[in-house]
Amino acid sequence: MLKISHLKAGYGDTAIIWDLSLEVNAGEIVALIGVNGAGKTTLLRTIMGLLAPWSGSITYRGRELTGLATDRIVGLGINMTPQGRRLFAGMSVEENLLMGAFLRRDGEIKADLERIYGLFPRLGERRRQTAGTLSGGEQQMCALGRSLMSRPALLLLDEMSLGLAPVVVEMLLDLVLQIREQGTTVLLVEQDVEEALLRADRGYVLEGGRISLSAPAGELLADRKLQEAYLGL
Ligand SMILES: Nc1ncnc2c1ncn2[C@@H]1O[C@H](COP(=O)(O)OP(=O)(O)OP(=O)(O)O)[C@@H](O)[C@H]1O
Ligand SMILES: [Mg+2]
Structure with a gap:
């Protein structure tokens, strides 16, 4: 590959x-x-x-x-989840996740968000929280979720x-x-x-x-x- x-x-x-x-x-x-x-x-x-x-x-x-x-x-x-997570600290969890889908034009973005929340229930509970206030582990989940949003x-x-x-x-x-x-x-x-x-x-x-x-x-x-x-x- x-x-x-x-x-x-x-x-x-x-x-x-x-x-x-x-x-x-x-x-x-x-x-x-x-x-x-x-x-x-x-x-x-x-x-x-x-x-x-x-x-x-x-x-x-x-x-x-x-x-x-x-x-x-x-x-x-191909996507990379960078060292140090590099989230947009002032944006919400959901906004960060959606950034991962910025190149996509298909209609399944909403469904993929739900799939990410299924994978990381903690992110679903915190979807409106600003990323900068997440714990280290939650930030890493968010960075990983953002990468996955590009499929x-x-x-x-x-x-x-x-x-x-x-x-x-x-x-x-x-x-x-x-x-x-x-x-x-x-x-x-x-x-x-x-x-x-x-x-x-x-x-x-x-x-x-x-x-x-x-x-x-x-x-x-x-x-x-x-x-x-x-x-x-
Ligand atoms: N933008 C840069 N300009 C100049 N040197 C750099 C730059 N980025 C990294 N380096 C240097 O390149 C070398 C390799 O760095 P790199 O970040 O790839 O290592 P790494 O294996 O990922 O290390 P770590 O396990 O600490 O993350 C280091 O000596 C680093 O100082
Ligand atoms: Mg490194």
């Missing part, structure tokens, strides 16, 4: 990603693991067309994405668990399983590596600007070096 080959990207004259290749197949949950500053967010922003790559290719269902504007990429069925076929999730209690993290990651059941493919960047790998099919480790390790999630969980480096075991 998504195929990245020999990607190079960075800021100014500093390369962050050197020679990165990875693939995500339809229906998978794929975890992307890497230390702070490894370039995970940079990669996701490059996929979304928010950052222009220096070289290499990113194809989605066989089509080249590099050079396309972000709204075109969203229109093709993505491929969802990029950047650090959902940041600053959240373990029970909330588990709840959100279990929802990712449900989202996949409903037909969305997921590329998951998660600092809670163990919780992410417990739910992912496969994982990639990003190190030194490239993929240093790629394996089924279960193998990564059992990998001694990975345990020492990322799982604190």
